[in-house]
Amino acid sequence: MSIEQWTLVDRYITDALVAPDAALDAALTASEAAGLPGINVSPNQGKLLHLLARVRGAKSILEVGTLGGYSTIWLARALKPGGKLVTLELDPKHAEVARENLRRAGLAETVDVRVGRALELLPALAQEERAPFDFVFIDADKQNVPGYFDWAVKLSASGSVIVVDNTVRKGAVADLSTTDVNVKGVQGLHDKLRSHPGIDATTIQTVGSKGYDGFTLAIVG
Numbered sequence: 001m002s003i004e005q006w007t008l009v010d011r012y013i014t015d016a017l018v019a020p021d022a023a024l025d026a027a028l029t030a031s032e033a034a035g036l037p038g039i040n041v042s043p044n045q046g047k048l049l050h051l052l053a054r055v056r057g058a059k060s061i062l063e064v065g066t067l068g069g070y071s072t073i074w075l076a077r078a079l080k081p082g083g084k085l086v087t088l089e090l091d092p093k094h095a096e097v098a099r100e101n102l103r104r105a106g107l108a109e110t111v112d113v114r115v116g117r118a119l120e121l122l123p124a125l126a127q128e129e130r131a132p133f134d135f136v137f138i139d140a141d142k143q144n145v146p147g148y149f150d151w152a153v154k155l156s157a158s159g160s161v162i163v164v165d166n167t168v169r170k171g172a173v174a175d176l177s178t179t180d181v182n183v184k185g186v187q188g189l190h191d192k193l194r195s196h197p198g199i200d201a202t203t204i205q206t207v208g209s210k211g212y213d214g215f216t217l218a219i220v221g
Contacts, residue, residue, distance in 0.1 A: 010042055018043045023106075045210075049137060058135040063086070064139065065139040068101055091115075139165040142186050149162065190203070193216070
């Protein structure tokens with residue numbers, strides 16, 4: 001099997017199960033035109049996030065890593081009426097592209113895009129008077145994933161769902177001799193999950209148009 005075959009299958013799944021959507025297509029086009037890296041989730045992965053948030057019945061969602069807002073649109077559309085999404089982005093240029101994509105999708109009032117280092121923005125969020133987040137999606141630099149996860153748990157409540165993307169790293173997560181800081185970051189996440197009280201989690205390997213990787217799904221007890 002090859003990435004060409006995986007991409008073909010992704011295209012088949014998308015054509016069959018992901019309806020054409022002008023706002024999502026425009027978000028991808030605008031992100032590419034602005035020179036953003038093409039590391040957004042695939043359409044079928046975006047729909048998976050959407051469905052998971054709907055299953056949770058999310059009224060409040062936190063996203064760490066906005067990029068151009070493609071996954072943000074998927075998640076924001078899963079919110080219950082009156083729900084809100086907060087998304088954190090390090091790069092001001094990425095955040096501006098995301099804001100325009102969200103405006104075009106009719107979600108400007110639903111999504112709060114905050115710019116800065118997530119490990120500085122997350123403690124500030126914790127100081128605000130707000131209900132716990134029902135759903136958290138972490139898709140940012142992997143070196144700091146353990147820290148992002150700790151804050152996700154602190155900002156959540158029993159039953160909240162946390163999804164962390166890119167946690168298999170083409171299989172390198174199993175290489176205990178690695179010196180790659182990104183791999184060590186996702187290994188650190190698994191170390192936490194192995195003994196974290198009140199967290200139930202699993203990691204799933206995936207293949208597709210984005211290559212070989214995977215994601216971690218956790219539920220706060």
